[in-house]
Amino acid sequence: MSEEQPVIDPAVTSRRVLLAGAGAIGATAVLAACGTDPDEDAGSGSQSPTATQGSGGGALAKTSEIPVEGGTIFAAQSVVVTQPAQGEFKAFSSTCTHQGCPVTSVDGGTINCNCHGSKFSIEDGSVKKGPATKPLTERQLNVEGENITLA
Incomplete structure (x- = not known):
């Protein structure tokens, strides 16, 4: 058969x-x-959908565009730039280390993810409130005059 x-x-x-x-x-x-x-208030920080290139050329932002004790999220470059103190600029990945959601605001000295409520320090990206347990990955910046670019 x-x-x-x-x-x-x-x-x-x-x-x-x-x-x-x-x-x-x-x-x-x-x-x-x-x-x-997209309608949510970003607090003392903001998102910049019109930011130019991240690395290799154009300025990411002007220093005056990053609030002191706050920050700005550049979604297209997956980076958040903070200014913890006047003239001190830091950059971190804008991807939450908990489950990979994009962070949504910078407010009250923290970078905030609304997916599950994690909060990260604007100074060093460390976890201020979980459920995330790992800090945001630091990114390298170049600040020349008023221009901020990713390294």
């Missing part, structure tokens, strides 16, 4: 692969948007 092998129609298989891929892309887009609210 021989068993018949099922015939696989390539057109059906291609549609299934295409639909599965589209579903994965859609799920990724939904997850990427998780935890952000």
Whole structure:
């Protein structure tokens, strides 16, 4: 006795692969948007969707655009720049170390993630409030005159 092998129609298989891929892309887009609210007040910090290049050329920001004892989130470059004290600039990854959500504000001396409430120091990126247990990754900056660029 021989068993018949099922015939696989390539057109059906291609549609299934295409639909599965589209579903994965859609799920990724939904997850990427998780935890952000464009209408939410950013406190003493802000987000800058119009910032120019991060590394290799254009200025990320002017020193006057970063509030003292606050900071600004540059979502396109995945970085947050802070000014803990007048003339002192720091930069950190804007990705929360808890579950990878983007941080959403800088307020009250902390960089804040609204996904689960983690807060990080504007001075060194250390955890001020969990559930995150690891600090934000520090990024290197160059400050020349009024221009701030990523190193």
